[in-house]
Amino acid sequence: MTEFEPHSLYSYSQEDVQRILQLAIARQADDQNKEFSYEEILEIAKELDISPDALNLAEIDWRSQRSEIQQRQAFNSYRIGKFKKRLGNYAIINGFLILLDFIGGNTLSWSLYFLLFCSLTLGLDAWNTFQTKGEEYEMAFQKWYRKHQIKKTINTVVNKWFKAWQI
Template sequence: MTAFEPQSIRSYSQEDVQQILHLAIARQADDKDREFSYEQLLEIAAELEISPDSLKLAERDWLVQQGQVQQRKAFDTYRKRRFQKRLGNYAIVNGFLILVNLITGGGISWSLYILVFCGLPVGLDIWNTFQIKGEEYEMAFQRWNRKHQIKKSISTVLNKWFKALQA
């Protein structure tokens, strides 16, 4: 399609329309902090002939997606903190062993072997922590999410139980 075609001949697929509107909204909203009210969202949907029911379903799906994004961010933060703790432990233990080796032997001999041998699991931990795609990541996320949900459920039940006891 060229830019010189008459407007009546132009036609777009649904995906093309979504992309064009997405770009137009992005250009119009120069201020990233600008927010739209729900009424404005309803008006935009009405102009695009989107039913309020479809809009509500889309909003619900969007909220679910945002919740999943937040959970993944929390999981990634958890993994990075766990890695930092392990790296700190590795540095402290190996620093101590190197210091002991320097004091007792006057150089670094046997502690270097321990440093390298213990460095292999740290290297694998780096790989596993910062790899955020793939089947292993998904399995780890699902395990973490289940544990997180179980803790949340237990906490909710205990809070209700304690409130019932206090009343």
């Protein structure tokens, strides 16, 4: 489309409209570093002939998706932290074994086998840590999430119990 062609000759699919509006809102937000109030969102939705109920349901879905993304980011940070700890353990143990081997015979011999085995183990561990797709990842995430929710529930119950006893 050239600049002088009338815009009324074209029609757009719903997906195209969403992308165009998303880009326009992002561009406006970048220019002004602006945040929108709920009333402004309601006004925009009204202009686009979107019902308040549909907007409310979309906001609920958005909050749910945002919460899940935040939970997944926390899980990934937890996994990376555990990996860094194991990496440090591997480095300390292998460093000690290499030093012991070198001091014992002024050469490296048997410690290289341990280094090779630990490197293989570390490589597999890194693969599992940084793999964020697939069934294993989902099962690990669900297990972590349930454990996290149980801890949160127990903390809430204990806090309520302590508050009841303080009265």
